[in-house]
Amino acid sequence: MTTERKKATIRDVARMAGVSYGTVSRYLNGNEHVSSSAAERIAKAIEEAQYTPNKAARSLAQQRTSMVAFIVQVESISTLMQASVSEAMANANQTLGEAGYQMVTLIANSEESTQRIAQLVQSDFADGYLMFSLSEDDSLLNIFRSANRPVVLSESNSHNTTPYPAVDFANTAGQRDITNYLIERGCAKLAYVCGPGYSPSSIKRLNGFKQAMGDRFDDGLVYYADDWEINSGELAAVAFQPRLDEVDAIACANDDIAIGVINQLHRFGYRVPDDIAVTGFDDSPIALMSDPKLTTVRQDSSLHGREMSQLLLSMLRGEAVDDHTVTMLPTTIVERQSA
Amino acid sequence: MTTERKKATIRDVARMAGVSYGTVSRYLNGNEHVSSSAAERIAKAIEEAQYTPNKAARSLAQQRTSMVAFIVQVESISTLMQASVSEAMANANQTLGEAGYQMVTLIANSEESTQRIAQLVQSDFADGYLMFSLSEDDSLLNIFRSANRPVVLSESNSHNTTPYPAVDFANTAGQRDITNYLIERGCAKLAYVCGPGYSPSSIKRLNGFKQAMGDRFDDGLVYYADDWEINSGELAAVAFQPRLDEVDAIACANDDIAIGVINQLHRFGYRVPDDIAVTGFDDSPIALMSDPKLTTVRQDSSLHGREMSQLLLSMLRGEAVDDHTVTMLPTTIVERQSA
Structure with missing residues (x-):
């Protein structure tokens, strides 16, 4: 039997049964902390949604997990706490996840970590790289060249030129x-x-x-x-x-x-x-x-993460993108009380 | 010749020469954007510090990079923007990096990402795991059991018990x-x-x-x-x-x-x-x-990241740690103006 219907997830089952994600998860794992009325509703929802947990897990286990590395290069770890970094990271993770890629984040904040990351890149660690640089250390850029995998940068240089495709704000x-x-x-x-x-x-x-x-x-x-x-x-x-x-x-x-x-x-x-x-x-x-x-x-950091990911995904699909492409994202004035 | 002296880094050279990290990096890569006076000071500093870039890079390239995965499990990606998460992450990265481990961060925020991460764990992706969970989905805990690698949790359960060693606040x-x-x-x-x-x-x-x-x-x-x-x-x-x-x-x-x-x-x-x-x-x-x-x-989130990492490092060194150990970190009242 084939069907065009979207495969049901644990979240669908949880919503239909009116219980939380964790309750369905516990039910599926045979955990005792599920009330009998919840168990009944979950069983009914699983049937209605035609949810098949084992099959989904098995098909995933047969394929290699495709990874994209999100490299954050910073001079100081306090920069990591900037909302623009975490928002871009969260949204890149979301966009890449929806396309079936697992994003892994690497923090380059010292010579040693940069060398370790260079080594990972040379070992063909990931299928593609998002480089979120807030540092002037550009030593990783040459490593990317030899790795021959798609790379997207978060910023063009001060002349709006770039050695790899970049997504930047105006x-x-x-x-x-x-x-x-x-x-x-x-x-x-x-x-x-x-x-x-x-x-x-x-x-x-x-x-x-x-x-x-x-x-x-x-x-x-x-x-x-x-x-x-x-x-x-x-x-x-x-x-x-x-x-x-x-x-x-x-x-x-x-x-x-x-x-x-x-x-x-x-x-x-x-x-x-x-x-x-x-x-x-x-x-x-x-x-x-x-x-x-x-x-x-x-400047919309969520959009930044999404656009960088979408550009990388198109490169991973084999679409040709010129290295010197800079995608400019718009900025807008927000009027509040300080001016 | 052997020496007990700590190996000089690019940062040491930069400090001694009174230039930035990036300037030394450009000098070492033969990049032209270095003034002649800076180049002279850098050459002098390299000699004084006995800095040996190539040897260090070569010795690193000969060994496998050891990785620790920092898994952030959240119900919603907006939770990632909480300072407690990014501070713990940054400080874990720092502590693990100083011990020679490269930390990689994985975000589990959906059934699909949790399954992909489970698959990575089963493929023996990392030498150890820091599990920073802000979600009720505990499906990864069983996967860790089969992977047989050290795991440290960020939180004990509501009864202060825990299936793995945990570092938590009071x-x-x-x-x-x-x-x-x-x-x-x-x-x-x-x-x-x-x-x-x-x-x-x-x-x-x-x-x-x-x-x-x-x-x-x-x-x-x-x-x-x-x-x-x-x-x-x-x-x-x-x-x-x-x-x-x-x-x-x-x-x-x-x-x-x-x-x-x-x-x-x-x-x-x-x-x-x-x-x-x-x-x-x-x-x-x-x-x-x-x-x-x-x-x-x-509650000191920096300390949280450091203590979780130090506990994991001791387990990676082979020290025995009971699975049910909960390290309690203190909290203090901060008096300001709202009460």
Whole structure:
């Protein structure tokens, strides 16, 4: 008997029986912690859904598990806690899983881990690679070349070129747009907190700020942060302090930095946005938790993870993709209370 | 020649030369983007540090890379964005990496991914397993049994028993202590927002609340959330609304829920903590971002990741560890402004 009907899963059975996933799982494993009324409903649901647990498991066991490695390259492990990383990771896992690939995540945060990962890549560890790099260490890129497996990068370089296909956000346009938004709302004197110098996104966002500012760009009102963290925003506000009375707005290269700026401005007695407007970049979950809530540039990290995966899947299907392709994802301004 | 001196790394060279990691990496790869003064300082540092890149890489290439799998089992991918998960993951990666193991992270969030991971475990994918489960699906536990490799769990069950060694927080004591703290500060009528029913931590924290409340425990003032998210806290405050005027404090099973409660109380016109005190659990980064800042129970997720890894490493060295061992990590009250 063949059927076009989608194969029922444990979740379908659980929903039909009105019990949890774990209850069905316990029932199937012969575990005693299932009430008799639940057991009856589960048995009925299994019959109605034509659920066949063993057959599904057996067919899976006969084939090799196809793996895709998601490599996160960071200078510091605290970067892993950025929502943009975990959101992209979760959504890549989802998209690849739906296509039958098991995603494995590898963290490259030291010379040793990078060497171990290089060795795994050379042993043909995975069928394809998603490279989520927030570091300037590009030593893995040559290893990929010799492994001859599809690779998709999370970021193009500061000139928007790339040695492998990349999926990136329109960083320059995003920072230019929100800077113009500040200017249009009457902010004349703008300061900027730039992200760390090793990050192509930092450089692109700074370029966007410069484009919007034109002749009014003043390098004396740019603070170059060492990382993407809240503390760097606090340091920036301290560095700007002698000139804060003349500043109308501070645009920041990400939300964490913007929150640090706001915290420090409050300590100095400035009101945000009444005295000084502040903007972020990313629209991470913390943008909603600051007081005032952050006006920021939204980049959709879920979409980032999905688009990187879909591009890799098309390459795994054998579709030709030019190495220098950069897929640009749009950014949008999110108006809240900080500007 | 033998030497006891610790082998120099690229980072040592970078520090000595006063340049970044990436600059040394580019220098070593013959990349042209290195200034001549930097190149001179790097060459000098390499000589002084007796840094030998090729030898190190060659010796690594001769041995098989040892892997430990960090399996995150979640009901919903949004759970991955919890700081407690990413912090434990980052710190486990660090501890295992220092011992020469490459950690690979696998996300089990569906029946299909659980089956794929089971298949990997059966193929003897890794030398050991860290199981970070935030789900009631325990189907992987039997697979581990047949794989016969060391396993460490992130959580004991609600009776503090465990089929494998586990490293867990003192959830019951933590919730009991902060509830007593509220009572000692004059709160007589307490409500509680319980976490999702599938989580052993939820059940243990509820037990801690009950222990502190004793005879005053009122099940009518307990809201049972479906998940750990902000939205559930908002729903809880709505559910409590008819009785809010008599409530002195609302203890919550985690920080996200507590933030949702505070948001909704503000919408209803209550002041926190003046009208109603609110407490969280976890001391996640968002505890500092709420207004007022959260009084909460601190559990150190970095320590969680490190302790799980160290226990696994001792098992990998062949040390005998009883399957039913539960290592309890302490919790502490963090006093801020919400209670």
